[in-house]
Amino acid sequence: MCGIVGYVGDREAAPILIDGLKRLEYRGYDSAGIAVYNSHSTKVVKSEGKIKVLEDKIGGAYPEGRMGIGHTRWATHGRPSDINAHPHGDCSGDFIVVHNGIIENFQELKEWLESQGHKFQSETDTEVVPHLIEHFYDGDLFRAVRMAVNKLEGSFALGVISRKEPGTLVAARKSSPLIVGLGNGENFVASDIPAILQYTRSVYILEDGEMARITKDSVEITDFEGNPVSKEVFQVKWDAVAAEKGGYPHFMLKEIHEQPKALQDTMTGRLYPDKGEVRLDDIKMTKEGLESLKKVFIVACGTAYHAGVVGKYVIEKLARIPVEVDLASEFRYREPMVGKDTLVIVISQSGETADTLAALRESKKLGARVLAITNVVGSSVSREADDVLYTWAGPEIAVASTKAYSTQLVALNLIALHFAKLLGTISDEEFREIALAMKKLPDQAKAILDAEGEIKKMAERYADREHIFYIGRGLDYAVAMEGALKLKEISYIHAEAYAAGELKHGTLALITEGVPVISLVTQDHLYEKTLSNIIEVKARGAAVIALANEGDEEITKSVDHVIYIPRTHQMLTPVLSVVPLQLFAYYAAVARGCDVDKPRNLAKSVTVE
Numbered sequence: 001m002c003g004i005v006g007y008v009g010d011r012e013a014a015p016i017l018i019d020g021l022k023r024l025e026y027r028g029y030d031s032a033g034i035a036v037y038n039s040h041s042t043k044v045v046k047s048e049g050k051i052k053v054l055e056d057k058i059g060g061a062y063p064e065g066r067m068g069i070g071h072t073r074w075a076t077h078g079r080p081s082d083i084n085a086h087p088h089g090d091c092s093g094d095f096i097v098v099h100n101g102i103i104e105n106f107q108e109l110k111e112w113l114e115s116q117g118h119k120f121q122s123e124t125d126t127e128v129v130p131h132l133i134e135h136f137y138d139g140d141l142f143r144a145v146r147m148a149v150n151k152l153e154g155s156f157a158l159g160v161i162s163r164k165e166p167g168t169l170v171a172a173r174k175s176s177p178l179i180v181g182l183g184n185g186e187n188f189v190a191s192d193i194p195a196i197l198q199y200t201r202s203v204y205i206l207e208d209g210e211m212a213r214i215t216k217d218s219v220e221i222t223d224f225e226g227n228p229v230s231k232e233v234f235q236v237k238w239d240a241v242a243a244e245k246g247g248y249p250h251f252m253l254k255e256i257h258e259q260p261k262a263l264q265d266t267m268t269g270r271l272y273p274d275k276g277e278v279r280l281d282d283i284k285m286t287k288e289g290l291e292s293l294k295k296v297f298i299v300a301c302g303t304a305y306h307a308g309v310v311g312k313y314v315i316e317k318l319a320r321i322p323v324e325v326d327l328a329s330e331f332r333y334r335e336p337m338v339g340k341d342t343l344v345i346v347i348s349q350s351g352e353t354a355d356t357l358a359a360l361r362e363s364k365k366l367g368a369r370v371l372a373i374t375n376v377v378g379s380s381v382s383r384e385a386d387d388v389l390y391t392w393a394g395p396e397i398a399v400a401s402t403k404a405y406s407t408q409l410v411a412l413n414l415i416a417l418h419f420a421k422l423l424g425t426i427s428d429e430e431f432r433e434i435a436l437a438m439k440k441l442p443d444q445a446k447a448i449l450d451a452e453g454e455i456k457k458m459a460e461r462y463a464d465r466e467h468i469f470y471i472g473r474g475l476d477y478a479v480a481m482e483g484a485l486k487l488k489e490i491s492y493i494h495a496e497a498y499a500a501g502e503l504k505h506g507t508l509a510l511i512t513e514g515v516p517v518i519s520l521v522t523q524d525h526l527y528e529k530t531l532s533n534i535i536e537v538k539a540r541g542a543a544v545i546a547l548a549n550e551g552d553e554e555i556t557k558s559v560d561h562v563i564y565i566p567r568t569h570q571m572l573t574p575v576l577s578v579v580p581l582q583l584f585a586y587y588a589a590v591a592r593g594c595d596v597d598k599p600r601n602l603a604k605s606v607t608v609e
Contacts, residue, residue: 002086002100003027003072004178005195006159008169009186009216013037014062017070020188020195021051026244027192028395029072030378031085035096035161038065042096042163046071046085066216067167069159069189071098075377076392077106078123088127090134091119095141095162097133099126100191101176102392104154104269129158141165142213143226145172149211150224154268155261159189172211172224175261180204180212180219182233187214193236194243201236250596252398252490256582257449260442262403263575265392266410271417273435276428278418283371283387285343287422293343296323297368299331299359300347303401303485304373304408308347309478310574311412317571318426319419328355332362342368345415349396349404351379360384373411375404389415398597400490402582405482406445409575413438437569441576444566448579455580458545458561459587463491468516469507470497470581471537473530476520479574483518483581490599491589500533513541518581520547521555522565522573534558547577 003024007013017034032054033046043063047053051072071086078084086098103109106125109132114120118131132148133141141162149158155175162168171178171189181188181196181203188196189212193203204219206212210229213220221229238247248254270279296315298308305327312323326336328346332355338344344363348356351374360370360381372385375393382388391407417434420426462468468487470480480497487495498507500519511517517537521530535558538544544559549567556562565576589596 002029002074002191003195004098004100004157004159004189004191005070006068006098006161006169006171006189006214007186008067008167008214009183010066011186012062013065013068014058016199017068018051018055018062019198020190021070021072023194023197024072024192025051026397027072028074028397030075030080031073031082032071033085033087034063034068034070035087036063036065036068037161037163037166038063040163042093042161044087044089044096046087047082048080048085067161067169069096069098069161069169074395076102076390077125078377080378084122084124086126088122088124088130090130092134094164095130095133095137095160097126097130098159099129100157101155101174102265102268103128103152103156105152109151133160137164141168142170142211145170146211146222146224146226149174155265157191167215169214170211171206171214173206174208175264178206180206180214182219186216187219189214192243192246193238194240197236197240197243202233203236204231205234249590250398250586252400252402252586252596255396255398256402256579256586258394259403259406259579260446260449262391262393262407263410263445264442265394266407267414267438268392270414271435271438273432273439276421276431278414278421280389280414280418283389283415283418285369285371285387285422289369290319290321290419290423292341293321294341296321296343296345297331297336297338297363298323298325298345298347299328299356299363301328301353301355303405303482304347304349304353304356306478306482306485307405307408307412308345309481310409310475311345311416313475313478314413314416314571315419318416319423320425321419328353328359332359336366338363338366338368340367343371344368345371345373346381346385347373347408348379348381349375349401351376351381353381357381357384371415373408375407399599399602400486400585400596406575406578410438410441413572434569434571437572441568441572444568444576445579447566448576452583455563455583456587458563459584460591462516462543463588463591465516466494467510468493468495468518469510470495470518470520471500471503471530471533472497472520473500473526474523475571475574476523476526476530476577479577479581480518480520482578483585486582486585487588489602490585490596491592491594492600493588493592500530503533503536508536508540511537511540511542515542516545517542518545518547518584519559520577521552522547522549522577523570525570531555531558547580549573
């Protein structure tokens with residue numbers, strides 16, 4: 001989500017830190033800061049806003065010192081502000097930390113540390129880390145960091161410096177990228193290769209559960225138990241542009257591959273299957289408040305609207321509340337029947353979508369409670385809503401949304417489970433079954449990505465077609481709409497999604513010899529019905545690609561190709577089934593020579609009507 005840069009050597013650290021942070025700006029951020037050690041003191045400068053604001057605050061007189069850490073923050077815990085910006089320190093200012101990721105158990109740790117006399121300054125989860133290091137420090141910084149990280153739950157990449165141990169920089173990783181750059185009389189730490197590419201092409205790539213003690217002349221790597229780890233040096237052969245994309249040819253493909261982590265992060269600290277709990281701290285709705293609702297509206301645009309269609313199914317099924325899904329551009333102009341007995345859920349990746357924001361304001365004016373699902377802390381939508389649930393997907397650079405959509409699906413399932421628990425409409429057994437299945441989604445999504453070669457071949461086979469149709473029933477139809485949108489927005493192939501049961505009511509006229517039809521068949525209770533629709537299009541000459549659950553051999557008898565997804569709970573199939581459709585769209589667009597990251601006529605954040 002964020003950017004980390006660290007330096008220890010014979011040169012002035014501050015210019016290197018600022019330069020490295022600038023090279024990570026493509027990742028997106030809302031605040032920035034640096035900490036530089038010099039002569040028994042550490043100078044910390046940080047500010048909300050872009051790096052230019054930080055430079056203006058520094059005023060051209062860089063803090064002097066040959067060791068330091070820097071950070072660009074994408075807010076999760078705590079709004080964007082100077083005080084919440086990184087780096088963060090302990091009570092004494094002896095230990096300074098930058099952090100990417102999410103500390104799942106930060107609230108418990110914070111309460112315990114406060115009981116030990118520690119004083120906190122920010123709203124962040126990160127601040128528990130320097131206080132833990134302070135608590136455990138006994139003369140060995142590396143050991144203190146090791147003891148601290150073993151208390152942390154969640155995901156993190158850490159850079160740590162201390163005035164108690166000049167010349168030593170400590171790094172640690174769990175589920176968040178971190179590398180160590182190797183120089184001559186200097187060494188570096190970074191969350192991503194572009195930050196240090198102009199200084200070195202020799203790096204150690206830290207793996208989960210590894211940490212490093214770094215001086216200007218040495219790098220010592222161990223696991224979190226203190227056991228030495230031998231690493232091979234990785235030689236970076238990418239150019240600067242490719243490095244920003246992590247070696248991927250496009251941001252879109254990189255972001256498709258970031259989905260397992262994004263799914264994991266969005267569930268972190270929120271879902272506890274064994275405890276039967278969903279913890280959504282920024283949603284304050286009570287059982288009484290939910291019982292007073294007559295209807296829920298889900299309002300969004302584009303991809304977020306498609307996520308809302310899935311949300312309708314899961315909220316109605318689990319919480320037993322009527323849900324209506326509306327396009328924000330239509331909702332705001334049709335005098336919706338919204339009032340105090342209505343909850344309006346607005347979904348926006350950027351939190352600045354003009355039509356969605358207008359729908360939010362209109363709903364509040366009419367007396368409705370508004371719950372926002374957004375990816376950007378401090379965005380207009382998050383500030384103006386009554387309740388908010390953040391998707392921790394990290395910045396999305398490509399115009400075509402991928403990881404934002406899949407994390408929106410997870411967010412809607414979390415809300416549905418939360419409402420169902422409050423209302424008592426779900427049994428403990430069913431809750432645990434769904435929650436455990438959700439926890440498996442990141443690994444299952446990764447399994448699909450590991451087998452993307454077959455999807456690539458299929459996309460290239462059909463990339464020259466003028467028309468491709470998508471069909472499905474129930475949740476499969478909801479995902480079919482998103483699959484069709486992805487294909488047309490980046491490949492410019494005419495693509496349409498239809499509810500499979502509606503084929504006889506006109507759309508079968510479009511099926512001609514050889515036209516590709518992508519058929520989603522993941523819903524067991526609708527399987528036979530969808531199979532009948534597949535046979536209908538096959539009879540009219542269509543080339544059918546089925547997207548089915550692993551182990552479904554029956555489907556092979558009726559289609560030309562099958563793409564399998566791992567089996568999961570029926571309500572969760574959209575989180576997995578969308579991944580092959582994203583890959584299909586991506587590789588079709590590449591085969592057609594399209595500019596995947598910047599499709600024609602489109603913008604990432606639609607802030608005008």
